Amino acid sequence: MAGIVLDRIEKAFGETRVLKGVSLGFDAGAFVSLVGPSGCGKTTLLRIIAGLERADAGMVSIAGRDVTGLRAADRDVAMVFQNYALYPHMTVEQNMALPLVMRRLSAVERAPFLGRLVSGTGERRTAIKAEVAEAAKLLSIGHLMERRPGQLSGGQRQRVALGRAIVRHPKAFLMDEPLSNLDAALRHDMRRELVDLHKRVGVTTVYVTHDQAEAMTMSDRVAVMLGGNVLQFGSPREVYEQPATIEVAKFIGSPRINILPGEAGAEGRISVVGAATDAVAPRTTGKLDIGIRPEHLVIADDGLAIIVRHVEFLGSEVLVYARDTSGGDHLTVRLDPQAWERAASHETLTVAPQPGKLLAFDAAGNRVGLISTETAAQVQAHVPSRRVPRYV
Ligand SMILES: Nc1ncnc2c1ncn2[C@@H]1O[C@H](COP(=O)(O)OP(=O)(O)O)[C@@H](O)[C@H]1O
Ligand SMILES: [Mg+2]
Structure with missing residues (x-):
């Protein structure tokens, strides 16, 4: 062989x-x-x-x-x-x-x-x-x-x-x-x-x-x-x-992955640019870099407010280039073509990550495993069984 x-x-x-x-x-x-x-x-x-x-x-x-x-x-x-x-x-x-x-x-x-x-x-x-x-x-x-x-x-x-x-x-x-x-x-x-x-x-x-x-x-x-x-x-x-490090996440994928400042708060609950999410980093606290692929952001009622800079209609998809309203971080959002009207006619949009799609990286750039709040609650309820949480 x-x-x-x-x-x-x-x-x-x-x-x-x-x-x-x-x-x-x-x-x-x-x-x-x-x-x-x-x-x-x-x-x-x-x-x-x-x-x-x-x-x-x-x-x-x-x-x-x-x-x-x-x-x-x-x-x-x-x-x-x-x-x-x-x-x-x-x-x-x-x-x-x-x-x-x-x-x-x-x-x-x-x-x-x-x-x-x-x-x-x-x-x-x-x-x-x-x-x-x-x-x-x-x-x-x-x-x-x-x-x-x-x-x-x-x-x-x-x-x-x-x-x-x-x-x-x-x-x-x-x-x-x-x-x-x-x-x-x-x-x-x-x-x-x-x-x-x-x-x-x-x-x-x-x-x-x-x-x-x-x-x-x-x-x-x-x-x-x-x-x-x-x-x-x-x-x-x-x-x-499942990129192992933040460098891999940034290198693989086009348009590039969005990297935003985040934090693991009480019980590891992840927030991104101050907005709460349903992701939990078990046994982790403090600052994290959060990676969200452009196609994993959706228009939502609640979430991250972004300022639309530029919208591209590519037939099979719509790319929105934006900045978040607080920190000014650049963001790319990949939407279905049906979202064109809405994206092109608004100066600001609210977007939220799809459940289970966040990636988190520690200060050394290594990926931190995330679970959903629901799984975290189940793990809490079964503490004595020491079950290994299912990573999402
Ligand atoms: N014969 C050589 N002499 C000195 N430096 C070299 C030589 N070959 C490659 N390098 C250096 O080694 C590094 C890696 O080169 P290379 O393997 O060609 O990278 P890549 O193919 O990924 O672009 C570069 O910094 C390059 O300048
Ligand atoms: Mg080469």
Whole structure:
């Protein structure tokens, strides 16, 4: 099984510690993203998996084999880069065939004229041609085989680069921002194509991106990185709904999560900008940062008064950009299109969080578990049973 295990990987460039002990395990056949802001160490980590960079400490294993000491060429993984790295003087077919030609034909056999004289070369070349054609079919680029990279669009070049990786049948694909040179519409299409391709080929894929939407829409699991650490590793749904830290909550989700000042008062009862909620942080008191996703605020009779600054009608949703009346914190509210009239015609609105949707973070930025007042009351009533409260 071609899973990948990273165990306490450390890397520094001079004085700068770029990876501070990263441990992750990727299941065989999974599509996993490393996501985080520029400079957080994603490319360095990918290059360490590929063997293009050596870690200062830690272990890399691929398909159950410790490859920490192996060269890139001996790891049987294929890198796909942002800039495609195609040879401009070769045709698409030649570019795609290159890894197989290098592996299966000797230097003499590869020579243009001498090679033809060596017996058996023809058969091997025919086999390579057939394999390249198969990969080309998978990527719908069969009609481009005679072109050179200069005669291709960005999306076509990216497909050729993918094709060159596929023909090798590697144990893993390692992709470093492969779509970032494409325009927005094409990038969107290529996301689906890559996911489709992954489903058909089934090879473990590690995908590096700074674009959280890309990571969220494509991956089985997402590793959120910041400053050389992995803050959280989980499914897209987990990192969105149950972020481990305030940094993860802020990085994942668009529009960004609202972070508002809050407090755990008597019996842990949470208030947000002074407005009471039905959430309770058991055994917690004092100031907290409260996170509320834009879609988890609804127009209500009672709650948080906001000043509407700007309203966007996006067809399937309405985005309200606002400030709260007291502290002046910026807020985004995502409403149903039916709320358009009301949002656009009012200077102020009152909004309230949907029950069970608040996120709370302590001073260190770690998430604090919340329960509803109802659950808290039940827990109170059953104090001797010491039941673990159900977190909402
Ligand atoms: N070869 C290198 N020499 C010195 N510093 C480097 C080198 N490669 C990367 N870095 C630094 O390491 C940090 C992480 O870089 P990188 O892994 O490329 O981040 P990301 O891909 O997440 O944007 C950055 O601060 C970058 O400047
Ligand atoms: Mg990078």
